[in-house]
Amino acid sequence: MEPDHPDPDRTRDFGEQLLGMLTGGMLSMLIGIGHRTGLFEAAARGPATSVELAERAGLHERYVREWLGAMVTGGIMEYDPADGRHRLPAAHAALLTGATSRNIGPVANSLRTLGTVLPQVERCFAEGGGVPIAEFAAVSVGGLGETWRHVYDEHLVDGFLGRVPGLHDRLRAGARVLDLGCGTGHAVNVMAREFPDSTFDGLDIATAAIDDAEAERAAMALPNAAFAVGDAAELAPDRPYDVITAFDAVHDQAAPEVVLRRIRDALAPGGVFVMIDTNFATRLEDNIANPYAPLSYGISLLFCVPTSIATGGSALGAVWGQELAREMLTDAGFTDVRVLDTPRPQNCMYVCRTEAS
Ligand SMILES: C[S@@+](CC[C@H](N)C(=O)[O-])C[C@H]1O[C@@H](n2cnc3c(N)ncnc32)[C@H](O)[C@@H]1O
Structure with missing residues (x-):
């Protein structure tokens, strides 16, 4: 039997779990955008500022910049404030680019x-x-x-x-x-x-x-x-x-x-x-x-x-x-x-x- 009042530690832990789920749901949508717009393929070509990446992918910089914010804070890409460049690690690119069943992009599309x-x-x-x-x-x-x-x-x-x-x-x-x-x-x-x-x-x-x-x-x-x-x-x-x-x-x-x-x-x-x-x-x-x-x-x-x-x-x-x-x-x-x-x-x-x- 659970006590009448929920265990606060358990509630806090579950709150963190829920935040992770909501974050994952959002990042799934943004992974789909990265797949469909070619942003991951462009990012895999090397570190880039938001302007450089937008140019590479033929997209509007303001949208790319916001997407990059989510990618970096979500742990998908890395950011170097010294030169303002964003980097897609090769180990991550292996699961986000290419015509391969390891590319998670099509699943995000589904x-x-x-x-x-x-x-x-x-x-x-x-x-x-x-x-x-x-x-x-x-x-x-x-x-x-x-x-x-x-x-x-x-x-x-x-x-x-x-x-x-x-x-x-x-x-x-x-x-x-x-x-x-x-x-x-x-x-x-x-x-x-x-x-x-x-x-x-x-x-x-x-x-x-x-x-x-x-x-x-x-x-x-x-x-x-x-x-x-x-x-x-x-x-x-x-x-x-x-x-x-x-x-x-x-x-x-x-x-x-x-x-x-x-x-x-x-x-x-x-x-x-x-x-x-x-x-x-x-x-x-x-x-x-x-x-x-x-x-x-x-x-x-x-x-x-x-x-x-x-x-x-x-x-x-x-x-x-x-x-x-x-x-x-x-x-x-x-x-x-x-x-x-x-x-x-x-x-x-x-x-x-x-x-x-
Ligand atoms: C999830 S898809 C898999 C398709 C394919 N085997 C593949 O792996 O790409 C399931 C397939 O079963 C077909 N299907 C469903 N009911 C069927 C039926 N009664 N007779 C023949 N095909 C059927 C669907 O049209 C669909 O193409």
Whole structure:
């Protein structure tokens, strides 16, 4: 039992914690500005006064100066009063610049986009219902989708697929592969380029995403990749697949149980299903020490849950967790389910094999 009067030390500590949170929220927005305006890239070229940095980035100095004030006092950049120059340390630039999955800028962009749908989600708290995915188009275009593209470029072939015993050999020898919920198709195109003797189908319910996927396939001149619009819950291929993948796509399904069963039935004997998803536990109490949990619960609340409910879905959410995922994979008919680590601590990989006949 807590006493009637709160412990003043605890209240003071929590006040400091709240100030840190508000400061972090503000700095997240300003990191997004730095990413979108090119200020971080310009700052990474060397120490600069506000005038020099504004000129370098082609921006108005007064705004740049105020932004620099937040960057310096927020511990993101350093300031030398002797010459009035601001410096982005190389160790910080590594996480704020470049076309790499380590660049936090696209994630800050996603938070900004999620912020634009707060009124709709708040309405859902009071009235129920969901928010259609069309209202979130910019999430995949400007933020998380961009990060995932870099993740695929850097890690998909070796860091993810390379950890699945026997999979590289199989893909080199020539396998029939399906990627479900392929989005804009970059993972499919990366795999098709790396394994030219295999064929890759990408399926997604979003027509615009499939158009982008096909455009990239054509630009990369890949004869062994193909894309189609379709509902994973209705998957029933003419010929079974040797390998099915689903990257960050199963927990967003309206009917995940149905989709997992369809995947199981669409695999040939001895086939393998590789599901990359979030790396959490199912029970809240088991996620408390996980530093990625608040972000994922938040993204789930502002994106995964309302978009699923908008389609009448079961709203699994992004933090459905390993225990529930294993249970659902077993219910779908997979008898051999293994969970592997990935190069990203916030993701794990489920490797599910069907029995060889
Ligand atoms: C978070 S995105 C991941 C996209 C892609 N795998 C990637 O990693 O970039 C989830 C994808 O699942 C797709 N999706 C959702 N429900 C679907 C369904 N019933 N059938 C097919 N695709 C679906 C969405 O359109 C979206 O492109």
